[in-house]
Amino acid sequence: MTRGPAAGERGAVTAELAMVVPLLVSLAVGLVWLLAVGADQVRTVDAARETARALARGESAGDAVALGERIAPAGARVSVSEEGEQVRVTVTADLTGPGGVLRALPGVELSADAVTVREPS
Numbered sequence: 066m067t068r069g070p071a072a073g074e075r076g077a078v079t080a081e082l083a084m085v086v087p088l089l090v091s092l093a094v095g096l097v098w099l100l101a102v103g104a105d106q107v108r109t110v111d112a113a114r115e116t117a118r119a120l121a122r123g124e125s126a127g128d129a130v131a132l133g134e135r136i137a138p139a140g141a142r143v144s145v146s147e148e149g150e151q152v153r154v155t156v157t158a159d160l161t162g163p164g165g166v167l168r169a170l171p172g173v174e175l176s177a178d179a180v181t182v183r184e185p186s
Contacts, residue, residue, distance in 0.1 A: 095170070098163045102173050105138040105160050110177040112137035113156040117179035120145065120152045123186065129154075138175070154179045 116133030120126065126145055133143040133156060141158035156177050162170040 094163060098170060101163075102160060102175075105158060106175050106177070108136060108138050109141065109156050109158055109175045110179075112141065112143065113154045113177040113179035116143055116145070116156070117152055117154040117181040120154070121181040121183050123184065150183045152181050152183060 112133040115136055116129045119129035119132050124132075130143045130145060133154065134141065137143065137156050138158045138160065141156055144155045144157075146153045146155075158175045159172055160175060161172045
């Protein structure tokens with residue numbers, strides 16, 4: 066009666082583990098990447114909303130855009146257009162991929178719009 070693994074199966078667990086661990090690490094990094102994309106999208110939406118709110122309150126366009134740029138992800142672009150009493154703010158940001166073994170993942174362009182009406186003076 067022989068105990069333990071057969072002679073041909075020795076090291077099989079180590080080989081399987083060596084194949085699965087990189088896959089699990091890549092999966093974890095991918096999930097963190099998706100979390101980062103979601104968090105930056107929320108920041109983009111917040112920046113558009115707060116910029117539009119500041120403009121509706123009567124703040125200058127420069128101050129409102131500076132506020133939006135502080136809230137938005139790094140390198141975001143904040144643009145303002147006005148049509149009568151209506152103000153539209155668009156915030157766009159480019160998020161680069163995670164790199165490393167996941168460098169094949171593309172960057173993402175995030176965008177958010179907010180529209181509001183100026184408050185009466």
